Amino acid sequence: MNQDLKEIFDQFHTESTFESGAPYGSGHIHDTFLVKTIEKGKDDYILQRLNNRIFKNIPQLQNNIERVTGHLRAKLISKPGADIKRECLNLVYSNEGKSWIIDKYQNYWRMYIFIANHRSYNIVDSPDKAFEGGKAIGKFQAMLSDLDGAPLFETIPGFHDIEKRLETFYDKLNADPLSRAGSVKDETDFVLKRAEEMKVILRLGTKGEIPVRITHNDTKFNNILLDENDKALCVIDLDTVMPGYVHYDFGDAIRTAANMASEDEKDLSQVKMNIDLFRAYSEGYLSETSGTLNNIEKKYLAFAPRLITFTIALRFLTDYLDGDNYFKIHHEHQNLQRARAQFKLVESMEEQYDGMKKIIKKLI
Ligand code: ADP
Ligand code: GN1
Numbered sequence: 577m578n579q580d581l582k583e584i585f586d587q588f589h590t591e592s593t594f595e596s597g598a599p600y601g602s603g604h605i606h607d608t609f610l611v612k613t614i615e616k617g618k619d620d621y622i623l624q625r626l627n628n629r630i631f632k633n634i635p636q637l638q639n640n641i642e643r644v645t646g647h648l649r650a651k652l653i654s655k656p657g658a659d660i661k662r663e664c665l666n667l668v669y670s671n672e673g674k675s676w677i678i679d680k681y682q683n684y685w686r687m688y689i690f691i692a693n694h695r696s697y698n699i700v701d702s703p704d705k706a707f708e709g710g711k712a713i714g715k716f717q718a719m720l721s722d723l724d725g726a727p728l729f730e731t732i733p734g735f736h737d738i739e740k741r742l743e744t745f746y747d748k749l750n751a752d753p754l755s756r757a758g759s760v761k762d763e764t765d766f767v768l769k770r771a772e773e774m775k776v777i778l779r780l781g782t783k784g785e786i787p788v789r790i791t792h793n794d795t796k797f798n799n800i801l802l803d804e805n806d807k808a809l810c811v812i813d814l815d816t817v818m819p820g821y822v823h824y825d826f827g828d829a830i831r832t833a834a835n836m837a838s839e840d841e842k843d844l845s846q847v848k849m850n851i852d853l854f855r856a857y858s859e860g861y862l863s864e865t866s867g868t869l870n871n872i873e874k875k876y877l878a879f880a881p882r883l884i885t886f887t888i889a890l891r892f893l894t895d896y897l898d899g900d901n902y903f904k905i906h907h908e909h910q911n912l913q914r915a916r917a918q919f920k921l922v923e924s925m926e927e928q929y930d931g932m933k934k935i936i937k938k939l940i
């Protein structure tokens with residue numbers, strides 16, 4: 577593997593020498609490696625074999641990322657004291673001048689400078705960290721609000737479109753290729769009961785009451801890096817930055833920042849939304865965005881975590897029915913376990929919905 581990684585690394589333009597490469601992080605989509613280099617004091621790198629079953633047009637995807645990182649970098653350069661190598665992702669270009677390469681097996685690879693001395697959390701254990709996460713996403717949205725040119729390419733069409741996600745779920749439930757439908761009857765009932773009310777954000781969009789903005793769309797907390805003092809540092813995983821509603825980012829961040837159990841926690845009694853973490857994230861987020869969001873967008877922030885947690889639970893369940901073709905799994909029933917934990921989290925949000933609305937009302 578090291579030999580292969582060295583061969584790939586050498587196709588990118590750097591002034592460093594490959595020392596070692598090893599799997600890194602806990603993302604569910606790409607194969608990610610940390611490449612260490614021999615020279616002291618020089619950068620290390622993140623090398624990624626991209627999942628082109630999921631992202632069907634890698635050149636367009638990379639074009640989005642070039643535009644987004646270029647825009648963020650230009651803004652940071654004009655900010656005194658900014659740390660350009662750590663506050664935004666820096667793509668490394670190939671010897672041919674492209675931001676990706678294709679290897680002999682037709683796999684696509686890309687490389688970023690490794691963000692040194694960052695902290696990454698799958699679970700958030702303090703309101704201060706949640707607040708910093710909220711600030712990071714708020715700033716990220718604000719910085720991209722004036723991106724010039726054509727709309728960003730939709731890298732996964734209908735990514736958070738709950739109507740489409742429900743249709744796919746019903747299709748897989750009917751097809752039932754692995755005969756798993758019988759074992760998910762409770763979960764199916766849970767989905768059916770809530771399907772209609774989940775369409776509210778889409779409806780507000782169609783009526784023009786909330787605008788389409790540039791959003792990240794995958795604001796899981798481990799896609800927000802903090803620095804060595806646990807202050808907001810950099811938003812990563814830019815594959816799904818594209819047009820969307822702010823609720824998608826707010827909802828996904830709360831799904832992960834305010835749940836003190838793992839995404840796939842087996843002991844469902846551990847899965848709860850922590851309202852203090854919800855409040856802290858909301859404060860951080862609104863401290864950066866309250867001047868730009870309209871009143872309807874603000875009002876529906878409290879609903880967003882229910883929608884996104886439901887949507888992602890539905891996607892885990894759909895993938896389970898389909899035979900685990902999308903999310904990486906580490907054991908046979910992991911997607912079902914993820915779906916169950918996320919549905920439990922939806923319930924916990926439902927129980928605390930009045931409190932969530934009150935917090936948002938106070939902050940806006
Ligand atoms: P996936 O879509 O599979 O989640 P990510 O782009 O999020 O892929 O990368 C996976 C993990 O690699 C991240 O969660 C993070 O821990 C780490 N990572 C990615 N890019 C960088 C970077 N430039 N510097 C440091 N760590 C990174
Ligand atoms: C995936 O790429 P990663 O692991 O940060 C997924 C998200 C899900 C998340 C669930 C492109 O995120 O939509 O919310 O898993 N990303 C994609 O953990 O599908």
Ligand code: MG
Nearest residue numbers: 603798799813
């Ligand atoms: Mg990720």
